[in-house]
Amino acid sequence: MELKQVILRHLKMKLLHPFTTSVGTEVDKDFILVEVKSKDGLSGWAESVAAIDPTYKEETVKTNWHIMSDFLIPLLFREPITHPDQVSQRFNPIRGNYMAKAALEGAVWDLYAREREQPLAKALGGTKSRIEVGVSVGIQDSEEELLHRIEKHLRQGYKRIKVKIRPGWDLNILEAIRKRFPDIPLMADANCAYTLKDMDRLAALDDFNLTMIEQPLGFDDLVDHAQLQSKLKTPICLDESIHSAEDVRKAIQLGSCKIVNIKIGRVGGLTESRKIHDLCESHHIPVWCGGMVEAGVGRAHNIAITTLPNFVLPGDTASSSHYWARDIIDPEVEVHDGIIEVPEKPGIGFEPNRKRIDELTLYARHFNPDSPFIA
Ligand SMILES: O=C(O)CCC(=O)c1ccccc1C(=O)O
Ligand SMILES: [Mg+2]
Structure with missing residues (x-):
């Protein structure tokens, strides 16, 4: 798999019913949707489960955006990936930040399965x-x-x-x-x-x-x-x-x-x-x-x-x-x-619905192998 582009989108979605746990109430869902594009024109997709506030675990939408943009996406572009198992190995030098890592790795898994025309399962x-x-x-x-x-x-x-x-x-x-x-x-x-x-x-x-x-x-x-x-x-x-x-x-x-x-x-x-x-x-x-x-x-x-x-x-x-x-x-x-x-x-x-995704996107950023990364 050769990755051509990674797109991060911050989406906001209204929950039908607020969800209350011992740590607080969620009314809206803010999350990062990841799309990875291959040179062959296929896309792989995943969501980060990091929420807007760090009350379940430490990670948030903003910490994920930072860690993905500045550290993980450059590692993804560093060299081609032959199997998605390599992604977690490649992310290993970066401590913690599990949700950020999982979202990028999940999108690569989806892309890998689509390239092989095989269900992810x-x-x-x-x-x-x-x-x-x-x-x-x-x-x-x-x-x-x-x-x-x-x-x-x-x-x-x-x-x-x-x-x-x-x-x-x-x-x-x-x-x-x-x-x-x-x-x-x-x-x-x-x-x-x-x-x-x-x-x-x-x-x-x-x-x-x-x-x-x-x-x-x-x-x-x-x-x-x-x-x-x-x-x-x-x-x-x-x-x-x-x-x-x-x-x-x-x-x-x-x-x-x-x-x-x-x-x-x-x-x-x-x-x-x-x-x-x-x-x-x-x-x-x-x-x-x-x-x-x-x-x-x-x-x-x-x-x-x-x-x-x-x-x-x-x-x-x-x-x-x-x-x-x-x-x-x-x-x-x-x-x-x-x-x-x-x-x-x-x-x-399942096919991501681009029209619905665009309606819910607050902002997006496109990354290419030659993007100016800070790390
Ligand atoms: O996805 C759901 O339906 C709710 C799952 C849930 O309980 C949950 C939702 C957000 C944060 C933590 C938890 C949890 O399992 O502890
Ligand atoms: Mg639980």
């Missing part, structure tokens, strides 16, 4: 033709509103419900949910809202037959999670704490979790996601694909990685219409009875 070694998905329900204004939303999503057929919790919106709402829906597959995501001082409250979660509790403790912690897991029957799933297969190796060694949430952006790309998948599989640790309220291109990447065999738990990849009045891809992502049919077209299998 196949290029990654995926084996499933359909995947199961659940839905993530944010913190609501009232318990009644929460139950109403859950009921609607169950009627739509989603395979599991994930609710966001924080101190004061946890045992009370889980009790209400279990009273109304005693047997549904249910899990809770705390986004780091607790510490070991909350041990009694966290131990009480064992009463609700949850499939897992996601990231109850610190965003960079493995040690306290291990202590908590030793006291809980409910499996702990790590999200924020995991950036690499190396992190997973340490988490397994310490006993910090029994399940891993793989987000392509948080771990630096598809190549690392696959490494984590394989490591977990060899340790009989189930994985699933977490969501970052992606638009369609990011959603398509999530679908592709979820076709690997050890993605055995339903992911967060709900339908486009769950988030957006109109998504940026054609067709939009559809979910029927909690199932997505994996597209068979080349690359991500």
Whole structure:
């Protein structure tokens, strides 16, 4: 693959419903859409999951723009790429900045698959033709509103419900949910809202037959999670704490979790996601694909990685219409009875809609191999 051009676009999209977690509320989605163009005239696409503010992890739209423009894109242009696995190796001298790296690497993966006229899922070694998905329900204004939303999503057929919790919106709402829906597959995501001082409250979660509790403790912690897991029957799933297969190796060694949430952006790309998948599989640790309220291109990447065999738990990849009045891809992502049919077209299998993308673009920058880079 010889890259001719990289285009970064900053898009802003209105969410149909604000999304509230223990760290804040998202009303609009700002993100960077990456397009890489080859000399043969094909384009590969990916989204960065970095948000406008650094409340989930450190990265933001602006830090991504800087790191991509000044460091990562020049590395991409340095020499031709024969396989997308080389991209993460080439980015290795740059520390951290996982979401920025993942977005560029993902676009190269899409381009690679399109050049080979192969679905991205196949290029990654995926084996499933359909995947199961659940839905993530944010913190609501009232318990009644929460139950109403859950009921609607169950009627739509989603395979599991994930609710966001924080101190004061946890045992009370889980009790209400279990009273109304005693047997549904249910899990809770705390986004780091607790510490070991909350041990009694966290131990009480064992009463609700949850499939897992996601990231109850610190965003960079493995040690306290291990202590908590030793006291809980409910499996702990790590999200924020995991950036690499190396992190997973340490988490397994310490006993910090029994399940891993793989987000392509948080771990630096598809190549690392696959490494984590394989490591977990060899340790009989189930994985699933977490969501970052992606638009369609990011959603398509999530679908592709979820076709690997050890993605055995339903992911967060709900339908486009769950988030957006109109998504940026054609067709939009559809979910029927909690199932997505994996597209068979080349690359991500959905076409970015250039008209829609232009409407949503706040600004764009084109990079060529002879652009004036500062680094
Ligand atoms: O994509 C979705 O539907 C929501 C997924 C979600 O819960 C989430 C969204 C943004 C930031 C963090 C998280 C999380 O999983 O912790
Ligand atoms: Mg999470």
